[in-house]
Amino acid sequence: EIVMMQSPATLSVSLGERVILSCRASQSVATNLAWYQQKPGQAPRLLIYGASTRATGIPARFSGSGSGTEFTLTISSLQSEDFAVYYCQHYNNWPPLTFGGGTKVEIK
Amino acid sequence: QVQLQESGPGLVKPSETLSLTCTVSGASIRSYFWNWIRQPAGKGLEWIGRVYGSGNTNYIPSLKSRVTMSLDTSKNQFSLRLTSVTAADTAVYYCASSKRGYMDVWGKGTTVTVSS
Numbered sequence: 001e002i003v004m005m006q007s008p009a010t011l012s013v014s015l016g017e018r019v020i021l022s023c024r025a026s027q028s029v030a031t032n033l034a035w036y037q038q039k040p041g042q043a044p045r046l047l048i049y050g051a052s053t054r055a056t057g058i059p060a061r062f063s064g065s066g067s068g069t070e071f072t073l074t075i076s077s078l079q080s081e082d083f084a085v086y087y088c089q090h091y092n093n094w095p096p097l098t099f100g101g102g103t104k105v106e107i108k
Numbered sequence: 109q110v111q112l113q114e115s116g117p118g119l120v121k122p123s124e125t126l127s128l129t130c131t132v133s134g135a136s137i138r139s140y141f142w143n144w145i146r147q148p149a150g151k152g153l154e155w156i157g158r159v160y161g162s163g164n165t166n167y168i169p170s171l172k173s174r175v176t177m178s179l180d181t182s183k184n185q186f187s188l189r190l191t192s193v194t195a196a197d198t199a200v201y202y203c204a205s206s207k208r209g210y211m212d213v214w215g216k217g218t219t220v221t222v223s224s
Contacts, residue, residue: 034211042216043216044214046210049208049210087152091208091210092209095155095167096168097155098155099153099155102152102153
């Protein structure tokens with residue numbers, strides 16, 4: 001089973017700041033990596049797939065990069081609606097699929 | 109536009125069977141992969157398994173002995189059965205669709221509590 005690790009667990013940021021979230025896989029997942037955003041009381045929403053492709057309707061301020069075992073999700077200028085928990089998930093040589101533990105982006 | 113809606117009992121007694129259904133609209137159940145994911149309160153996401161339009165299934169190893177997923181093509185629904193539940197199975201359960209492994213559409217989720 002591929003283990004996904006996210007850091008940091010919590011990130012305190014101000015509006016307008018650039019935010020970089022990290023995700024590491026215990027073995028290579030190529031670019032078979034997705035990012036999700038989850039707000040309290042809501043289901044996760046797909047942001048990025050293929051490590052860098054934005055899902056339909058996702059603003060351009062969200063970008064993903066990386067391959068192999070190291071990935072990042074960047075929010076270029078944090079908006080109020082971006083405060084949430086972000087999860088990465090691999091889909092390489094699955095099942096099983098596994099998610100990272102999440103990074104909570106909170107207001108500084 | 110694909111939409112998913114979970115349904116089922118919100119309370120299940122320990123040692124009994126949890127049964128949930130996901131109703132699919134906007135797509136045929138014979139297409140794509142159909143997944144179940146759960147999330148205990150305040151914790152992360154756990155993929156439980158998937159059922160394909162052909163009826164083939166894959167489950168996470170830790171739950172494989174207790175899980176069954178199936179399709180009902182006449183109702184465009186898929187279902188989850190989890191036997192011998194304990195308090196550790198208390199969670200929000202989501203259904204989700206996927207084409208290549210990432211979850212592109214999610215249901216809103218349904219809370220299941222295991223308690224006597």
